Amino acid sequence: MRKAFTMAAIIASLIISTPALSNTEIALLKQQLDTLKKNYEQRIEALESRLIETEKRTQYIELKTQEAAVKPKQSSFLTQNSFNPAISLILDGRFADMGNDPDDYALPGFMLGGESGLGSQGFAVGESELVMSANIDNTFYGKATLGFHNDDGSTEVDLEEAYIQTLGLGNGLTIKAGRFFSAMGYLNEHHVHTWDFADAPLIYRGLFGDQLRDDGIQLSYIAPTDTFLQLGAEIMSGSQFPSAGEQNGIGAATVFANIGGDIGIEHSWQLGLSHWQANNIEGRTGGGHAHGEEDSAEETPSFDGDSKINAVDFVYKWAPNGNPKNQHVKVQFEYFDRKENGTISMLNSGPPLEETNFDGHQKGWYAQTIYQFKPRWRAGLRYDQLESDNTGFDDDVLMEAGLDSDGFKPKRMSAMIEWLPSEFSRIRLQFNRDKSYQESDDQIFLQYTTSLGSHGAHQY
Structure with missing residues (x-):
């Protein structure tokens, strides 16, 4: 100068x-x-x-x-913790139009469970949530999430999350304990209202009943490197689908690794590997919400045995000048491979009880791209595909359990466009060309999602 x-x-x-x-x-x-x-x-x-x-x-x-930006000082803990939770309410509603009867839905080669299925025709309350979270003190952070969703015309309330998490443990370590969504895969940890489409990928529907959560403890470590590197492990009770272990024991375990970083200021990426395993599963029954109410006379498939799932995921993001508010692109891919060995029984059959040995191999993937082309407008495309190779000495039992795909490969194509008046509201229109079961189906979803109150930042 x-x-x-x-x-x-x-x-x-x-x-x-x-x-x-x-x-x-x-x-x-x-x-x-x-x-x-x-x-x-x-x-x-x-x-x-x-x-x-x-x-x-x-x-x-x-x-x-996932650590809070501000931590209360220990000396003022009693004053600040008198009533400190951040409370938010996620409201979700939708209209669904489907060509086929959603009660007849099945996914050939997969035993549906959890909350899997197509949902209801017409107007319905979607996955609404009441969330409370706060720093408990200078050592712990706590969060609880109540989920409200529609089930055959009635509203169900479910405790989705209830956990504590350490703050400032040091050396890159974080411990989480309670009920939480597993770090298996990429999308699983993300709440439904943050998804880019109105429904779960087919592979999530087939393996986890839409999402994998359980009660247990998680340990994660972030390495002090320029490139983001996270390693972690989970020990779970195994009481939730797709496991069915003892309530008081250790029924499932997960290990995961994530690596990622930035390329300049406009590009970022993340690659993840994960493995989930449950041994000695007893009485894992099929039949998601799409199959309606069960009664004592209805034959229900049940699995006993061991299950292992391996997964790989990749996410790439682009934003001009590093600012995603006006324009950005997100590419997302996940692949899952599950192998199971055990016995399939048809409960309430016989006598004698209908059963067969089971050697299952199921796999699938999805890929999607989201493009925000204007500050308040986004559009996206998604493609899903599954396949299975399940064997047993009694093919009739496998057929009754829905595990004999007969070479059929479920697939689906989805397109969506959404308008975001602000960061607290969204209107979405989605179309599915669903070929995931024998009769192809055209599905249309019109969905609104809003956020009331304080709401924390979403994950990468």
Whole structure:
């Protein structure tokens, strides 16, 4: 800057003292001034870019560690904790139009459970949530989530989450204990209202009954590296689908690893690997909500044995100048592979009881792309595909249990467009060309989602 002032003073003095200064010399001086100006502008732009990149990386790490930004001081704990929860209410409603009867839905080669199925025709309350969370003190953070959803015309209330999590444990370690969504895969930890489509990927529907959650403990570690690296493990009770272990024992376990980072200020990526395993499963019954009410005379498939699932996921994001508010692209991919060994029984059959040995192999994947083309508008495409190779000595039992796919590969294509008036509301229109069971189905969903009250940042 001092050079610029000096140069300006020289030019001024020359103009005053030397009226006869040639045009060539004046042009040369102006050129030198322009060069100095451009150099300083380039330096300022470089500093601004570095600042944006640093802020983006900081936000990325903060979201992954899930730690609150402000921690109460221990000395003032009693005063601040008198009533400190952040309370939010997620309201979700939808209209669904389907060509086939949703009560007849089945996924060939997979035993449905949990909350899997197509839901109800017409108007219905979607997955609404009441969330309470807060720093309990300078050591723990707590969160509880109540879920409200429609089931055959009636509203069910479910305790989806209830856990505590350590704050500032140090050395990159975090411990979570209670009921929570497993870190298996990428989408599983994300709440339904943050999904990019109105329904779960087919592979999540077939393996987890839409989502995998359980009671247990999770340990995660974030390495002190420039590239984001997270390692973790979970020990679960195994009381929730797709396991069915003892309530007082350890029925399931998960290990996972995530690595990711930024490429400049406009690109970011994350790659994940995970493994879930449940041994000595007893009495895992099929029949999700789509099959209606069960009665004592209805034959119900039940699985006893061991189950293992391996998964890989990848996410890529792009935002011009690192700012996703106006425009961004998100590409998401997940692949799951499950192997099971045990016995399939048809409860309430016989006598004698209908059963067969079972050697199951089920796998599937989905890929989706979301494009925000305007500040308040997003559009997306998704493709799902599954396949299975299940064997047993009694094919009739496998057929009754819905586990004999007869070579059929379920698939589905989805397209959606949504309008976001603000960060607290969304209107979505979605179309599915569903070929996941023998009769193809055209499905239309019109959905609204709103957020009331304080709501924390979403995960990457």
